[in-house]
Amino acid sequence: MDFPVIYTNIWDVVFAVPAVMLMTQVLKKVFRLRAVYVPAVAVLIGLIISILISHRQHLLGALFMGYFYGYGAIGSYAAIKTSLLHIRTDKKNYS
Numbered sequence: 870m871d872f873p874v875i876y877t878n879i880w881d882v883v884f885a886v887p888a889v890m891l892m893t894q895v896l897k898k899v900f901r902l903r904a905v906y907v908p909a910v911a912v913l914i915g916l917i918i919s920i921l922i923s924h925r926q927h928l929l930g931a932l933f934m935g936y937f938y939g940y941g942a943i944g945s946y947a948a949i950k951t952s953l954l955h956i957r958t959d960k961k962n963y964s
Contacts, residue, residue: 880923881937886938887942889911889914889915889918889938889942890945890946893907896914897910911940911943911946912935912943913939914939915936915938915942918935918938919931920932
């Protein structure tokens with residue numbers, strides 16, 4: 870069994886990761902998820918999107934990319950949150 874050729878395209882960068890971030894935040898607010906469960910939910914959403922939408926033709930490739938969607942969303946959210954917290958607490962360096 871050969872591993873599929875997986876191309877990263879505009880879907881991955883512009884739509885999938887932000888979609889996972891958005892859906893994770895909505896689910897967090899609607900179901901009042903504790904912070905400890907949010908990363909697992911993000912990976913699960915990434916896997917669902919990848920398997921059902923973006924890589925339907927090959928399950929192994931879909932699983933591979935689904936993890937990237939989920940963990941990309943987790944990392945992006947953490948980076949944005951850390952940057953905003955730093956800017957808010959250290960305003961004297963930005964004036």
